[in-house]
Amino acid sequence: MDEQDPNPNRHTHHSHHHHTHEQHRRRKSLDDSSENAxxxxxxxxxxxxxxxxxxxxxxxxxxxxxxxxxxxxxxxxxxxxxxxxxxxxxxxxxxxxxxxxxxxxxxxxxxxxxxxxxxxxxxxxxxxxxxxxxxxxxxxxxxxxxxxxxxxxxxxxxxxxxxxxxxxxxxxxxxxxxxxxxxxxxxxxxxxxxxxxxxxxxxxxxxxHWKVQFPFENTTTDNFFAAGGKKVTIDMMKNTMACPYADLPDFKAKAIGLPYRDGRFSLVIVLPEKRYGLAEVEKRLDTKFSLTIFSKLSIPPSTLIEINLPKFQxxxxxxxxxxxxxxxxxxxxxxxxxxxxxxxxxxxxxxxxxxxxxxxxxxxxxxxxxxxxNEVGGTGNENLETVDKITTDPALPESTSEDEDAPVDSTNAETQSVEVIPFIVDHPFLYFLMDSKFGTTVFIGVHATF
Structure with missing residues (x-):
């Protein structure tokens, strides 16, 4: 995040590379109700x-x-x-x-x-x-x-x-x-x-409650390489979707941001490159690490993230x-x-x-x-968006053709050019809940063992 930019809302879950400068400026003026804020x-x-x-x-x-x-x-x-x-x-x-x-x-x-x-x-x-x-x-x-x-x-x-x-x-x-x-x-x-x-x-x-839930049928038992060299069997939730992502070479890690349905809060998962690289990531945590990481997240165009995330309490x-x-x-x-x-x-x-x-x-x-x-992210199984609605880049224009076959063709064309980035959370990781409205970290945690 730039020092001069007081508005962390630029990086809410729906930000991506296709926003114009004018859109950013307009959103800033809408979000900041007063100079005091x-x-x-x-x-x-x-x-x-x-x-x-x-x-x-x-x-x-x-x-x-x-x-x-x-x-x-x-x-x-x-x-x-x-x-x-x-x-x-x-x-x-x-x-x-x-x-x-x-x-x-x-x-x-x-x-x-x-x-x-x-x-x-x-x-x-x-x-x-x-x-x-x-x-x-x-x-x-x-x-x-x-x-x-x-x-x-x-x-x-x-x-x-x-x-x-x-x-x-x-x-x-x-x-x-x-x-x-x-x-x-x-x-x-x-x-x-x-x-x-x-x-x-x-x-x-x-x-x-997640904005996009993990399908229950995708959850399988998988290995998690816990701290201290222990291998444990866990419930692993799975989904492949467009979501905010960032490579973090400075932290020797990568991150995703999973938005909740309100759009204000996102769970950011920071995954070390190495299986036991959590200590190395934490050594690099500076004063504003959560805001720095959150500000780097954006939805990559024509890219899906293959997410494997442990179910945990x-x-x-x-x-x-x-x-x-x-x-x-x-x-x-x-x-x-x-x-x-x-x-x-x-x-x-x-x-x-x-x-x-x-x-x-x-x-x-x-x-x-x-x-x-968990899969829903909350206590009830409300009608949330399904994965189908967001498996393409939100910035791609929708077809306006009257021809019924046209959308099918365009989908096929997109599917061929879509890159899939694996994000497999099978070893100790850092996570935090970000309030995009205030740039505040609600909580921060590490999950190293089950």
Whole structure:
């Protein structure tokens, strides 16, 4: 992506080589409703995407395991916590998260969340639910309560941590309900360290519907060469179709972008050239790697991609606290955390309450993500486009001839000149969900084993 181009929407799934400059210019003016939106997108590229790669590299320490993270979702929570943090805690959040302009940060989060909330898939295919659970004596300031849910997708709950069984049940019940039972539990007694604590819960569930589904009858059992040299048998989905593709010599990999039916989100699969080349690909991940890769994707003319993609389901639980510790954010997790801006000030006579508030810190920040990738891509078998509709380059003109035989002839001619590029995902790969409207990575993962 060019540094000067603030509009990542140029590279949505329907972009291809035949768009004129005028079409691009027109689409840009339609997509960007205001200069503020453009500015927010530029800043998002610089801040959250910068944080994405730092966070990912700190998290992914073993190439033998599956991992999926949502730096975007962590950003929502930390943006909220920044509003109430002070002193060293504040400095560490700002530095680690690249949150230098408070108003812009709030506007970005709100803009992105509001935009996602307006998508019909939100709350069904994509569920984001975050919460901060605090002891009863922690009363969050009204101005923070007013924006928590609306601008940061964050629920604030009060829990009595002195009764651990109840606290565990309360939090797990909340998660089970808000994720529609896709995540049934997230905490155990071991996650609670003291009474003077905040527990932060961060969840994301995704099970989108493909724009073009994989035919069920094509799925076969196949070999997957997992990390550590293991060969495992998996269900491999198959389809041959026109889809966004890119060779990535700089990453020693190639990539495809599989659009979901809304057109806004695409699952980008980055496949290393070598069977065990994932570590090499990750070494090359720079600040804006997801945006860089996404911007290179385009539908090659007269070319079909032969896709073999494993069917998989992931439930990943990550202790974000330990990842943050590796990149310099520690204060918020210690008893001397400076979070006084979060809470209503106690009365002078409430010395006991003041002492407790002084020790309040985040004892745990847990992220749990559930992702399912299957033939339909979603929960139902709706009438989606079939492969027949897109097996030719969308830019080829349709025949206007009245002769019934003409379309058949033109199809035959096309078929003879169509190149087929194999994209066989039979070894560890990187993937991410791209929001083409904001140039934001919703989640990023590696699948190294089954």
């Amino acid at each position: 453009v500015l927010a997108t530029i800043q998002r590229d610089m801040a959250v995407i910068d944080f994405n790669s730092t966070f990912w590299k700190a998290a992914h320490v073993s190439y033998h395991d599956n991992l999926v993270l949502s730096p975007m979702n962590v950003s929502f929570l930390m943006a909220f916590m920044r509003l109430g943090s002070r002193g060293n805690t504040y400095k560490e959040i700002v530095t680690t998260m690249k949150f230098h302009n408070e108003q812009l940060m709030v506007d970005e989060c709100h803009l992105l969340i509001e935009s996602m909330r307006n998508e019909p898939e939100f709350g069904k295919d994509l569920i984001i639910s975050n919460a901060i659970f605090a002891p009863p004596y922690c009363i969050f300031r009204k101005e923070l309560m007013d924006v928590a849910e609306k601008k940061f997708l964050t629920y604030i709950g009060q829990t009595d941590f002195s009764n651990l069984d109840n606290a565990v049940q309360e939090i797990n019940t909340w998660v089970n309900e808000t994720t529609q039972s896709r995540i049934s539990e997230i905490v155990s007694k071991d996650d609670f360290k003291s009474d003077n604590q905040l527990i932060i819960i961060n969840t994301l569930c995704f099970k989108g 992931v439930t990943s639980t990550d202790n974000i606290k330990s990842i943050f510790a590796r990149i310099g954010m520690k204060s918020i997790f210690q008893e001397n955390a400076e979070l006084s801006g979060c809470f209503e000030k106690p009365e002078k006579q409430e010395k006991d309450k003041k002492d407790k508030l002084d020790k309040i810190h985040v004892s745990n920040l847990i992220q749990k993500i559930y992702i399912e990738i």
